[in-house]
Amino acid sequence: MRISLIIPTLNERDGIGYTLDTIHEVQEKETHELFPKETIEWEVLVIDGGSKDGTQEIAKEKGAKVVEELRRGYGRAYRTGFALATGDFIATMDGDGTYPASEIPWMIKRLIHTKLDFISGDRLTLMEKKAMTTEHRIGNWLLNSSMRVLFHQVLKGVPAKVLTDSQSGMWVFRRSILPSLRLTQDGMPLSEEIKLEVLLHGFKFEEMPIHYAERWGQPKLSSWHDGLGNLRWLVEKRIQVSQETRNTSKLGVPATRPHSP
Numbered sequence: 201m202r203i204s205l206i207i208p209t210l211n212e213r214d215g216i217g218y219t220l221d222t223i224h225e226v227q228e229k230e231t232h233e234l235f236p237k238e239t240i241e242w243e244v245l246v247i248d249g250g251s252k253d254g255t256q257e258i259a260k261e262k263g264a265k266v267v268e269e270l271r272r273g274y275g276r277a278y279r280t281g282f283a284l285a286t287g288d289f290i291a292t293m294d295g296d297g298t299y300p301a302s303e304i305p306w307m308i309k310r311l312i313h314t315k316l317d318f319i320s321g322d323r324l325t326l327m328e329k330k331a332m333t334t335e336h337r338i339g340n341w342l343l344n345s346s347m348r349v350l351f352h353q354v355l356k357g358v359p360a361k362v363l364t365d366s367q368s369g370m371w372v373f374r375r376s377i378l379p380s381l382r383l384t385q386d387g388m389p390l391s392e393e394i395k396l397e398v399l400l401h402g403f404k405f406e407e408m409p410i411h412y413a414e415r416w417g418q419p420k421l422s423s424w425h426d427g428l429g430n431l432r433w434l435v436e437k438r439i440q441v442s443q444e445t446r447n448t449s450k451l452g453v454p455a456t457r458p459h460s461p
């Protein structure tokens with residue numbers, strides 16, 4: 201079994217070393233404990249946006265494959281990483297030490313045993329207060345509520361509690377579902393887009409509560425600017441889904457959904 205772990209970074213000198221160290225520990229410990237009979241290969245891809253603070257050098261020294269992606273954006277970095285990943289499973293996390301790498305083997309085990317396609321880490325259920333600023337917490341609440349209200353009709357069959365944390369950046373999923381997902385966003389909205397695409401296509405999705413820690417180094421996203429961008433994108437996506445549903449029912453055939461890596 202092969203696992204591709206993708207980490208986007210932009211000037212994460214303070215956190216990338218720690219993040220990669222925790223991954224090495226997981227490769228040695230949890231992975232063997234949970235899959236004792238299997239050979240597990242890890243591919244760690246750091247998709248770096250042209251950091252000037254030594255992030256790339258630290259990541260290389262710690263054994264990651266560093267890919268420089270100078271086109272800006274969190275979503276752009278992931279789309280580039282997805283196109284390069286070769287694993288059966290893809291896992292994602294920030295390079296700032298906030299997400300628990302030790303949960304990745306558990307998430308993969310759950311994916312396999314319960315025949316799921318995608319698990320998203322839910323940061324909010326177990327979160328310690330200091331792990332997120334008040335602005336970030338309000339923004340999350342607003343975006344989660346907006347998604348629930350806007351997509352209520354569309355996601356009728358999906359249980360109400362399924363998207364507790366629409367902004368989480370820790371996902372573990374089968375690479376085989378990627379060609380079906382239409383991922384278009386270069387910025388933060390990719391985090392909502394990937395989850396919505398998974399749900400809209402009827403793939404089996406679940407959230408798993410994870411421990412989310414305080415960040416190392418400076419945040420790269422602005423709560424208000426990026427939060428508003430995410431909200432605007434949610435409204436646009438909702439309109440697009442309505443138009444596609446209308447066209448589909450008029451023509452009697454499914455609308456084509458080309459994938460752009």
Ligand SMILES: Nc1nc2c(ncn2[C@@H]2O[C@H](COP(=O)(O)OP(=O)(O)O)[C@@H](O)[C@H]2O)c(=O)[nH]1
Pocket residue numbers: 207208209210211212247248249250269271272273274277293294295296369418419420421
């Ligand atoms: N390659 C790349 N990585 C980025 C970019 N913007 C943010 N990141 C990385 O994406 C991850 C998420 O950003 P972060 O500031 O932690 O967002 P937050 O967790 O929502 O506060 C971090 O590892 C950042 O270094 C970018 O433009 N390019």
Ligand SMILES: [Mg+2]
Pocket residue numbers: 294296298415
């Ligand atoms: Mg972060």
